[in-house]
Amino acid sequence: MSKIEYDGPILEIENLSISFFTRLREIPAVMDFSVAVQPGEAVGLVGESGCGKSTVALGVMQDLGVNGRIVGGSIKFKGRDLNKMSDEELRDIRGNEIAMIYQEPMASLNPAMKIGKQLMEVPMIHEGVTKEEAYARALEVVTDVKLPDPERILKSYPHQLSGGQQQRIVIAMALMSKPALLILDEPTTALDVTVEAAVVDLVKDLGKKYGTSMLFISHNLGLVLETCDRICVMYSGEAVETGSIEDVFDKMRHPYTQALFRSIPLPGADKNARPLVAIPGNFPLPHERPNGCNFGPRCDYFDEGRCNAADIAMSEIAG
Numbered sequence: 001m002s003k004i005e006y007d008g009p010i011l012e013i014e015n016l017s018i019s020f021f022t023r024l025r026e027i028p029a030v031m032d033f034s035v036a037v038q039p040g041e042a043v044g045l046v047g048e049s050g051c052g053k054s055t056v057a058l059g060v061m062q063d064l065g066v067n068g069r070i071v072g073g074s075i076k077f078k079g080r081d082l083n084k085m086s087d088e089e090l091r092d093i094r095g096n097e098i099a100m101i102y103q104e105p106m107a108s109l110n111p112a113m114k115i116g117k118q119l120m121e122v123p124m125i126h127e128g129v130t131k132e133e134a135y136a137r138a139l140e141v142v143t144d145v146k147l148p149d150p151e152r153i154l155k156s157y158p159h160q161l162s163g164g165q166q167q168r169i170v171i172a173m174a175l176m177s178k179p180a181l182l183i184l185d186e187p188t189t190a191l192d193v194t195v196e197a198a199v200v201d202l203v204k205d206l207g208k209k210y211g212t213s214m215l216f217i218s219h220n221l222g223l224v225l226e227t228c229d230r231i232c233v234m235y236s237g238e239a240v241e242t243g244s245i246e247d248v249f250d251k252m253r254h255p256y257t258q259a260l261f262r263s264i265p266l267p268g269a270d271k272n273a274r275p276l277v278a279i280p281g282n283f284p285l286p287h288e289r290p291n292g293c294n295f296g297p298r299c300d301y302f303d304e305g306r307c308n309a310a311d312i313a314m315s316e317i318a319g
Contacts, residue, residue, distance in 0.1 A: 116154030
């Protein structure tokens, strides 16, 4: 499939609502969520575990399973609404123009197939290239992800590689088709700190080399601050603050963003000068969300009768 040229936002999510349905009830997971990713831009999606970050990613991939459903809003890729595409159109886009890297690298690799064959499948299926072309591209991408002895790696099975090497192969696989959008869902969760830092540097370098836009999903604020151009903070299924890294870091307005930054160690921060402060209370379950602001029961600035009177819409604040 030939790739579509487009000069607007690569990804545009507007007022997205996603629910999961059981026999007893509808469970809202994401509510009225909006974010955009521009060409060549890296946007970080941060928040506590369970806030809906991965659900947004699965919504973009149109992979919500049998119980998940988009109940409102739109997800546009290069101006085209993914919700309205046929299964065939989605197959052409997934893995070709949109690629996703999941939390656990081994879950993305076939244990019975050599690395080279798995990498070669991507351009052979999506672009119809020859085996020779696919092998040459696989060798190039494995070299780009800075794995030693690329030819040996291509002849290896996944179990013969370390966790860090497997994650680099998953990144290589995602980049084989030179996608316009790369979604990274907690890509360093299973890695130790030193390998994590190397993978983050690698993602930044490859994003620039391939001109790929990125949606970087993480609960690790430090990684997002180092990797991304803009940030979107989520809480309990909603976006509460979005902006450039500099604006949000220097002028954060939402009490949850402030509390999140206070509770997490940041790169280069002095632990004595900046003691960590835990966020009080518990994260609400989807069916226990309060009226008004979801963060109200845990907020230092909660105002009875105002914060819990009605839903509070996102608004743009100058300066």
